[in-house]
Amino acid sequence: MRDGAIDDPSDGWFPESIAADYDDPEGSSAPEVVNPAVDLLADLADGGPALELAIGTGRIAVPLSARGVPVWGIELSRAMADRIGDKPGGEHIDVTIGDMTSTRVPGEFSLVYLVFNTISNVTTQDGQVDVFRNAAAHLRPGGLFLIEVGIPDLRRMPPGQDTVPVSVAPDDDGGYVGFDHYDVATQLFTSNHVTVTADGGRFRAIPFRYAWPAEMDLMARIAGMRLKHRWAGWDRSPFEHESTKQVSVWEKV
Incomplete structure (x- = not known):
């Protein structure tokens, strides 16, 4: 920054x-x-x-x-x-x-x-x-x-599931996890990002429409x-x- x-x-x-x-x-x-x-x-x-x-x-x-x-x-x-x-x-x-x-x-x-x-x-x-x-x-x-x-990625979801993992990247100081959460009734989904470091963590969710x-x-x-x-x-x-x-x-x- x-x-x-x-x-x-x-x-x-x-x-x-x-x-x-x-x-x-x-x-x-x-x-x-x-x-x-x-x-x-x-x-x-x-x-x-x-x-x-x-x-x-x-x-x-x-x-x-x-x-x-x-x-x-x-x-x-x-x-x-x-x-x-x-x-x-x-x-x-x-x-x-x-x-x-x-x-x-x-x-x-x-x-x-x-x-x-x-x-x-x-x-x-x-x-x-x-x-x-x-x-x-x-x-x-x-x-x-x-x-x-x-x-x-809807084909990756079995019946009853609404979330698809995108990325898991651990490292020595923490790591990163990304996953998408879908609402198939509205074609809306959120891309969710969890970052963890030695100093703490951050969660970010961004809305999308597919x-x-x-x-x-x-x-x-x-x-x-x-x-x-x-x-x-x-x-x-x-x-x-x-x-x-x-x-x-x-x-x-």
């Missing part, structure tokens, strides 16, 4: 205390995670401008910009967005602070993208439809909207888009019944 900084409630679920460690090079910012995403996004942008919804700390946008793709961003959390300018090349990325369901930026884009499960941070169906509509409103005709999001691929295809149709690609990962591997993630691309018609 930056010296003297405190969490601002307007930053939502990603305040300063989360932003401070978000770019851990061992996690989602590792080159083996970022590079395949940037490769595919650069190819889909095809030389045109791109808009990242929920741009975060720029872990994808900054290297994509370095590949010659002009990138703009929308981000709710100032604590996250403030870190973009600290990165080499980040000063070339224009970020608008706002909600990705409704915030508009000038111009038309070849590609709008939303990665790392962030569509699920919008916890109503209407809100998720608004994300699709907002993406479509920023696209030029024939432009593409990409979402990366996990497939719900949507199946077919539901997202309908959201896209409502917004004037149609499915163009669906892969199981950034490597364009086929999406199948055992896939744990979708990387889906819709085209504005």
Whole structure:
């Protein structure tokens, strides 16, 4: 955390205390995670401008910009967005602070993208439809909207169970446990994180809403888009019944 900084409630679920460690090079910012995403996004942008919804700390946008793709961003959390300018090349990325369901930026884009499960941070169906509509409103005709999001782990739950473990990582000073708690009647779930250290512990629960691929295809149709690609990962591997993630691309018609 930056010296003297405190969490601002307007930053939502990603305040300063989360932003401070978000770019851990061992996690989602590792080159083996970022590079395949940037490769595919650069190819889909095809030389045109791109808009990242929920741009975060720029872990994808900054290297994509370095590949010659002009990138703009929308981000709710100032604590996250403030870190973009600290990165080499980040000063070339224009970020608008706002909600990705409704915030508009000038111009038309070849590609709008939303990665790392962030569509699920919008916890109503209407809100998720608004994300699709907002993406479509920023696209030029024939432009593409990409979402990366996990497939719900409901198949791992026997009757009567509502919780799925995600990660258990003990160490000498304590450890970490992560688990997801599902309500299948509402399609809501919480991602729960328990961290224990020698100095104590912390519990954090983040609400999400899951949507199946077919539901997202309908959201896209409502917004004037149609499915163009669906892969199981950034490597364009086929999406199948055992896939744990979708990387889906819709085209504005």
